[in-house]
Amino acid sequence: MELIRKGLIAITGTTGVGKSQLAIELARKLNGEVINADALQVYKGYDIITNKVTAEEMLGVPHHLLDFKEYTVQEFERDALQKIHEIHGRNRVPILVGGTNYYIQSVMFQKEPGSPQGGSTGVQPNDHSFEQSQVDKSNQQLWEELKSVDPIMAENWHPNNRRKILRSLEVLHTTGRKHSEWVADSEEARRKEETLRFPTLLFWLYADTPVLNQRIDNRVGDMIERGLFGELGQLAKDLSDPRAEFEAYLKAAATDSKTSELECEQLKAKGIEDMKTSTRRYAKRQITWIRNKLIPECRSTLGKSTRAHPFVLDATDLGQWKSEVMNKGLSIAQKFVGSAQLPEAAAVSDTAARLLAEVKEKPNSILAWKRHFCSVCSKSAEETPNGVALEVWLNGDDEYNQHMHSRQHKHNIKHRKRVSSWHKKDGDDARGCDAPLSKRANTNLESTGD
Template identity: 45%
Template sequence: MSKNCVFAIIGTTGVGKSKLAVELAKVIKGEVYRGYDTITNKIPLNEQDGIPHHLLGYVDESKEYTVQDYERDATKKIDEIHGRGKWPILVGGTHYYLQSTIFKKSLILTDEKNIPTVGTATVDSKPSDYEKIHESKTNEELYKKLQDVDPLMANHWHINDRRKILRSLQVYETTGKRQSEWIKDSEDNRAKSNTLRYPLCIFWLYSDPNILEQRLKNRMYGMVDNGLLDEIAQFRKRHKSQDPQEIDYTRGIAQSIGFCEFEKFFKMLESTDNKTSDRLEEIKEQALEEMNISNRQYARRQVKWIKNKLIPQCKLTKDKDVQAYSYLLDATDLGLWDKQCRDVATEIAQKFLNKKPMPDPGSLGKAAQEILKTIKEPKSALTWKKYYCKTCSKSAAETRDGVAREVWLNGDDEYQQHIRSRQHKKNIKYREMLETNPHLRKKLKIAQSDNEKTAPNSSDGKDAS
């Protein structure tokens, strides 16, 4: 095995990645590559156990830290660790960022000034500048333009995914080549050559979702006890002193779970006459519940990314010179942590470093066997599409809170699973009832034409049923 090996520990939020990273580093002479101490759940100093941790909380909160920034800083730090004769262990952060670091990217590169490029043409590194140029155009106008110049990419995005639509248009207008063509060239190139930057061993810490949900809830209350609200208050104070505008919760550190959920609470708290009201405590409990929901949803998205993106990409390296080995460790029962996580990971890591035969990933237990066998070879990104289910989508008149709901499904698998679901079949009957009950239709103020509206980027314009 080449001397520039890298380890990565992946999994959902709250599953124990930092703990395993420290335990593994103590055995293999590793260093951990891992702001806000509490809201980002940064591992505290007393739990680092003397293991060097890098790039931990060093990013300026006022700056947007892009995937290109992360890739540049991470690869530089990895090279430094290798230079000291030690092994980097990547843990934490967004799996998309981690994947951009361990896999070579032939689609989006960076020049010597660290400006993102596509092929040989430079794309502005500040999407906001490009957004300003087109700020007078509606989402519909931008989407129609993308349909004209690059219909394959248009099929990827929802009509309201303004930033993604603008990015696809920006690639085309800057390079003279469709983004879908860059993706195809990139996929063809990856199929022919080594895609990994380093020999890689990945440990996926997995927990049963029901057990994990309670663990996440307990951790959330622990974050509150450790100063979560004080941290958010400090952030808001600094933001107001630098920028009087409303906080953009889609960018930078403000995207972290907790900031947006407590917006209403802090607005009330900051008003002079509500500091001790019963209503304030009620709003706080609502914020905690919203944060709890956000954590659960984020954990599901993380698992989906690992199963659909990261592990399949690792599988494609099995016949190449530089390979990735991926193993699922069952972290459901913390009482079995040492046996099922720590001991297994350290044994596999030592085999990896000493060029010993690697175990079959499916041999590590029932969870590994059942979950890994469901992971398929990756499809071309160009075959992926969003589906709109108008059967399950509801107008404002049909919802309790008066807010319209659109139901979109990501990719074929999610779409097929949705149309087989009990809720979808229930909604089919509901739509049939509307067709035959004019009084109910009139009560809900739903016109026949509303029910027959086709989403702008549905795959075939037909009803999801």
């Protein structure tokens, strides 16, 4: 029973994959209690907007940090750790569940992995005296200065990221050592030290994107039927800050508005579609965090005494929930709680093997990052609506590769080929495919490649 007292089960995944359902099912079988790790569901009220599990759905399983208060991540970490300690004291199993992965990661690990500071440098960033002493320098001047004294760190920061550039310069100014040297020492120490707080079993619930998108759309419809717009109106009154997707509709629907009924319905319909789109994008960001940060961080513990064991459960087909999610999850969890040998994670399913093969073996090192410039998607000042040149920089290989496969980048490649063919017809192919995009190109460009 020792592992029960000191272990932790965590469940993550995108919105709409059944995380809460699995947590409740496992808790009932394993004598467990659920700790919410969703940044929105910790708020008191707004049950429909945040899609909270209902009292009936809890099936008597104790839930903690749900419908509670507004949190900073530090406050959540403190209170979640206290709840885990209390649950261990009752000889029960804590089950941490939610889609806010930095909440989950802050509880699992003693330090938040991937911090851009790379560990302690002995410099307190709250003293603004150094920042004030540099106020007369432009962003470009500061970046050039950093490049001259610490080129490794300069390559990590965009010239307009004044805060991080100042931080790197401040470290050198205060300690006499380059920020990159502090980061290297910190990462080396991190590879050797025990960072995981508890032996942890992590379940990543996954659903294929087309199925998940349809599930998200259906969920929005269910929320509307349950009274979403009533909560949105209350949210606007309480916080003067409704969901951005419905701000125009709520203003138009006000009693003193002169907007026609037809226009109101059109705004409402647009808000619904925008909500579906933003939720899909959020799901995509959740997967990116799990794949690039959380799972690699778990893998970094496998050579240490306290380990995290990540498993993928395929929740694509809800008709196979019992066999593919519930039964497989329970079998693995029972072995974990009973200190038995765990199965190979890649052998759980074909989906698990595929996803885990795509995950990095270890977390990215900030010192290995490289900034990439995309000439295909950048524009000259003459070809932007506001007359300001647009340079598209990608931070790190992951972001660069994502951008290279984005629809926007592929669209811009095709556009350049067309421009090149036009110039060749005119006898002028000097600019070729490296020319900035013309005004006819899509101007809604994000350097993230989304």
